[in-house]
Amino acid sequence: MSASAFDAVYFADHVVTAGSAAQAIAVRDARIVHVGDRAEGEQWAQTAAHRYDFGDATIAPGLLDLHSHPVIGMRTTRGIDLGTVDDIVELAAALRAAAHESEGWIVGWNLGPRVYADADIGVDFFRATVPGRPVFVKTFDYHGAFLSAEALEAAGVDGAVEFSSNAEIACRADGRPTGAVWEMEAVALVEKAVPQPPHEEQARELLDLLARMASAGLTLTHSLILDPDEIALLTTAESVGTLPLRYRVSPVCEPGASPDELTRLVDLQARRGERWSVDGVKFFLDGTVDNGTAWLRSPDSHGESTHSIWQNPEEYVEAVRFFASRGVATATHAIGDAAIEFALATLAQVDAPARGRHRIEHIETLPVELVDCFARAGVAASMQPAHCCMSLRADQSDNWSQRLGAARADRAFAMKDLLDAGTTVVIGSDWPIGPFDPREIIAIAEMRRRVGAVDMGAVVPSQRLTRAEALTAYTVSAAETAGLDEGVIAPGRRASFTVFEGDLFAPAPDDLPDVRVRGTIIDGAVGYGAVLASEPVS
Ligand SMILES: [Zn+2]
Incomplete structure (x- = not known):
């Protein structure tokens, strides 16, 4: 032979x-x-x-998903999915049903702004609904959570906490927590109290999840917030099996990070296994429109979303420059127009990474005059089509659109404009905030509405992508952004x-x-x- x-x-x-x-x-x-x-x-x-x-x-x-949260999502989705709950009465019913079925903690996720925007959800509500139970409920966007008094106690939180970002434990005039917490640092602090299964069980659960992602067609997922247990879980997962897809993970550079912390994040870039690696650094420049924590040029209809998560945004510029000069690729969460503009101005003046591109994540409302800036700065636009139709409505009756007003809501998720301006546009999931299935996400990018919801109007239909454009975003453009020599079937x-x-x-x-x-x-x-x-x- x-x-x-x-x-x-x-x-x-x-x-x-x-x-x-x-x-x-x-x-x-x-x-x-x-x-x-x-x-x-x-x-x-x-x-x-x-x-x-x-x-x-x-x-x-x-297909490459450059924005996902496998470990955080795996933990959160063990709880009750509150995505179909429409008001506080239904929320109370769902919690009582959960209390009936199990003992101990009640954990929920995917709570929509239509439920909490004008409601007072917190210790009093939980005491009246499921007395004596530790309750932890996350908002649909992961940027907020609601806790009962028992859960706050388990987390060791009995009043305001000083964070390095503009995260917040909401408190009453008397200083006692209301039970609402806002932004990542605060949510992460209280979430530590929620009990988790043993390490080996979680590693197997992670392998199962990755197999489901691979069976939907993904060959790589990029976890955009490194969980403290993530490297250990990946290491254990690879000791019991082969990862069915490649796995990248980026740690978050928090506001106020010390020089030692910045160096630690660079050193982490060397960590890798057979199919996983630490790759890049994630920044949050703002929060979300729905919670009034985005960074907008002018306030929303509630007078909110007026500033960055960074108390001093110049420190963000310095941190990005630090990583870029060491060849590390950065991904910046920037949702509001002011955040996008600030990220673009920053990224336009720093070194390109050793491979791939710097990118801006989400880009929810994009002023017309910023469209050309992405290609000029060589910055990739990383967007999640499912976000445009999870809670948004074509008639702009939803919380997101109402807060922004028609002019800014008309500029929602402008992926087609960016593409036409020569931008490298990648699309992904942000799972579990949206579905991880690329087939569903491509369909949403084509229709600007949910799959199967034929009566649902399209959200800003002028921003639809063709199937070929959406596939390009998942392959050619994603590979270029990730610095991978693939994405095109060519010798x-x-x-x-x-x-x-x-x-x-x-x-x-x-x-x-x-x-x-x-x-x-x-x-x-x-x-x-x-x-x-x-x-x-x-
Ligand atoms: Zn995300």
């Missing part, structure tokens, strides 16, 4: 390429060598170690693919989430999918 010229040849009726139609891909040493038609593929297969024929399937470049690129059943471009958007993923290939090896069991040629 002669040595094989190729490790594998992959066949499918549809191969997504930048150029002409193709049905075959030859791979050697984890890189694509040839792309061509079936007849050429059969010739290459004669000297290949393996052949995989996917029939009428579509082979696309591997010389890394061999990472997602294989979809049938013609990916045939189904209507509402049917796209039903398209089965047959498997994924990561650097020429199996990511997900039993169908990829080796088929030796000879």
Whole structure:
């Protein structure tokens, strides 16, 4: 038997390429060598170690989700999903039902602003509803939480806390906590009190979650807030199995970080396992529109969202410069127009990272005059299409739109404008704040409404993407932003693919989430999918 010229040849009726139609891909040493038609593929297969024929399937470049929260999300979604609760009466009913079914802590998540915007949810409400129980309920956007007196006590919080960011334990005039807390530092502080399963159990739970993400077509997920346990969980997960996708994680640089802390975050960049690595640093420049913690040029209708999370935004500039000059890529959460403008001005004057691009996350309301600034600064726009239709409504009757007013709400999630201006636009999930399934997210990007909600009007329909544009955002643009030599099926690129059943471009958007993923290939090896069991040629 002669040595094989190729490790594998992959066949499918549809191969997504930048150029002409193709049905075959030859791979050697984890890189694509040839792309061509079936007849050429059969010739290459004669000297290949393996052949995989996917029939009428579509082979696309591997999909990359550059914004997700697997560990934090895995923990939170163990609780009750309060996403369908519409008012405080329904919330009380859901909590009582949960109290009936279990003992001890009651943990909930996904509480919408329509429930809490004008309601007084806190220790008194929980005492009246589920007396004696420790209760921890997170808002849908993770930027706020509500606790009972028992939960506050378990967290050791009995009054205001001094944070380095503008996070807050809300307190009454007498100094006692109301039970509401706002922004990441405050939410993280109280969440530590919520009991967790043993470490090994969590590592297995993480592997299961990653398998579900891979089975939806993802070949990489990027966790954008490093949890204190995350590296240990990934290490344990890899000791019991292979991660079914690549996993990147960025620690957060908090406001007020000391020089030692900045150095520690740079040193963390060396941490890696087989398929996971610490990569980049995350910043929060503001909070959210719904909670009145975004940073807007002029206040919202409640007179809120007037400042950055950074008490001194110049310290953000210094921190970004510190990481950029050491080659570290940065991702900045910037939702309000003032935050976006400040992030752009900062990123335009710092060094480019060693690989990939600096990026701005979310970009919820984008003034027309800032659209061109992204491409000029070489900054990627990282957006999450599902956010435009989770709580927003086409008629702008929702809390987000009401707070901003029509002019700013009309500039919601302007991904098409950014694309047309030559911006590198990547789309992702922000799971568990939105779904992680890229098929669903691509469909939402196409429709600007929820999948299956045919009566729901489109939210700013002029910002719709085509399926090809959305797929490009998940592949070519995501790879470029992440500094990965893939995302395009062309000779010389890394061999990472997602294989979809049938013609990916045939189904209507509402049917796209039903398209089965047959498997994924990561650097020429199996990511997900039993169908990829080796088929030796000879
Ligand atoms: Zn996020």
